[in-house]
Amino acid sequence: MTQTAIPFLFMRGGTSRGPYLNRADLPEDLDQLTRVLVAIVGSGHPLNIDGIGGGAAVTTKVAMLSPSDDPWADVDYFFAQVSVEDGLVDFKPTCGNILSGVGPAAIEMGIVTAHEGETPVNIRAVNTGARVAARVQTSGGAVVYEGDARIDGVPGSAAPIALQFMETVGGVTGAFLPTGNLVDEIDDIAVTCMDVAMPMVIARADSFGLTGYESAAELEENAAFFARMEAIRIEAGKRMGMGDVSQSVTPKFGLLAPATQGGTIATRYFMPWKCHPTMAVTGAQCLASCVLTPGTVADGMAATPNEAPATIVLEHPSGGIEVVVDYAQTAAAFQISSAGLVRTARKLAQGSVFVPASVWDGT
Numbered sequence: 001m002t003q004t005a006i007p008f009l010f011m012r013g014g015t016s017r018g019p020y021l022n023r024a025d026l027p028e029d030l031d032q033l034t035r036v037l038v039a040i041v042g043s044g045h046p047l048n049i050d051g052i053g054g055g056a057a058v059t060t061k062v063a064m065l066s067p068s069d070d071p072w073a074d075v076d077y078f079f080a081q082v083s084v085e086d087g088l089v090d091f092k093p094t095c096g097n098i099l100s101g102v103g104p105a106a107i108e109m110g111i112v113t114a115h116e117g118e119t120p121v122n123i124r125a126v127n128t129g130a131r132v133a134a135r136v137q138t139s140g141g142a143v144v145y146e147g148d149a150r151i152d153g154v155p156g157s158a159a160p161i162a163l164q165f166m167e168t169v170g171g172v173t174g175a176f177l178p179t180g181n182l183v184d185e186i187d188d189i190a191v192t193c194m195d196v197a198m199p200m201v202i203a204r205a206d207s208f209g210l211t212g213y214e215s216a217a218e219l220e221e222n223a224a225f226f227a228r229m230e231a232i233r234i235e236a237g238k239r240m241g242m243g244d245v246s247q248s249v250t251p252k253f254g255l256l257a258p259a260t261q262g263g264t265i266a267t268r269y270f271m272p273w274k275c276h277p278t279m280a281v282t283g284a285q286c287l288a289s290c291v292l293t294p295g296t297v298a299d300g301m302a303a304t305p306n307e308a309p310a311t312i313v314l315e316h317p318s319g320g321i322e323v324v325v326d327y328a329q330t331a332a333a334f335q336i337s338s339a340g341l342v343r344t345a346r347k348l349a350q351g352s353v354f355v356p357a358s359v360w361d362g363t
Contacts, residue, residue: 212257
C-alpha cells in the first residue's frame with residue numbers, strides 16, 4: 001500500500017470550503033494529525049497542487065466531526081486552519097463559515113438522524129468551547145441543499161441554515177475585554193481587543209490612512225500597512241494573554257469605517273495575513289459586538305439600534321452580512337448573550353481522499 005484512503009465529504013460552508021472528516025478516521029496524535037492535514041490540503045505550494053486545498057485561506061480549512069459526550073450537544077466540531085504555503089496547522093481558532101456545513105455533514109455521516117422538514121443540530125465547537133444551535137432543512141431523511149437563501153460572496157441561492165451562537169464571550173482568552181480596557185494604544189494606533197466568538201484586534205481604518213473601502217486586493221498590495229498591522233497584532237496578542245502569536249492566525253485583525261451601502265458599518269477582516277474576501281462568521285460576531293459596546297474604537301461611527309436583540313449589518317468587500325446580537329446593557333456592564341446568523345452550505349463531493357503511507361499508514 002503506497003497511499004492511505006480517508007473517507008471525506010468535500011463541502012462549501014458559508015463562504016469557505018474544505019474537507020469534512022470523521023475524527024475517528026484520523027490519527028489521535030496532534031503532530032501526526034498535522035502531517036495528515038498538510039498532505040490532504042497540499043500545504044507548501046501556493047496552488048496546493050499536491051492536495052485538495054484551493055490556494056487561499058478560505059479554502060484550506062478542515063472540519064473534523066464526532067458524536068459529542070456533552071449532554072447538550074449532538075456533535076463535536078474540531079476545526080483546523082491549514083496554511084496555504086507554510087505547512088502549518090493552527091488548532092486554536094474555530095471557523096463559523098465552515099461550521100455552517102457541520103449540521104449537514106453530521107447528517108450525511110450518520111452522526112445525527114434527519115427529521116422531516118427541519119433538523120436541529122446542537123454543535124460544540126471543540127477549539128473554543130462555544131455552543132451553536134443549527135437548524136438544517138431536511139426531507140425524506142436527507143439534507144435539502146437547494147433553496148432561496150442568498151449570502152454575499154456565494155453565487156446563486158441555497159437552503160437556509162440558521163445558526164445561533166451561545167457562550168461565545170471569552171472563549172479563547174477568558175474575558176470579553178482581554179486587556180481589561182475598552183481601548184488600548186499600540187504604536188500610536190487606538191485598538192479595541194475583544195474576544196467574542198473570535199479574539200480580535202479592531203481599529204479604525206483612518207488610523208492607518210485608509211478609507212476602509214479598499215478592495216481585498218488593494219489592501220493585500222499595501223505591504224507597509226500589513227507590516228504595521230502585524231506588529232500591532234503581535235503586541236496585542238501578548239497583552240491579551242495569548243503569548244507569542246506570530247505563528248498563530250489568532251487574534252484576527254479588523255478595520256472599521258462609516259457605512260456607505262446602507263449597512264451599519266463598513267468592515268475589513270484579516271485572516272490575518274490576507275484580507276478576507278467577504279467576512280468570517282465568528283469575526284462578524286466580534287465586530288458587531290464592538291459596534292454595540294459603548295466606549296470602543298467603534299463609538300460614534302454608526303447609528304446603533306436601542307433594542308435587544310439588535311440587528312447589525314456589516315458591509316464587507318463582497319456585500320454585507322447581518323448579525324442579530326442579543327445583549328443586555330446595565331449601568332454596571334455590557335453583556336452579550338448570543339448572536340444569530342443565516343448561512344448556506346452545499347455538498348460538493350464525497351469519497352476518499354488519499355495521503356502517502358509514509359505520512360500515515362492508517363494505524
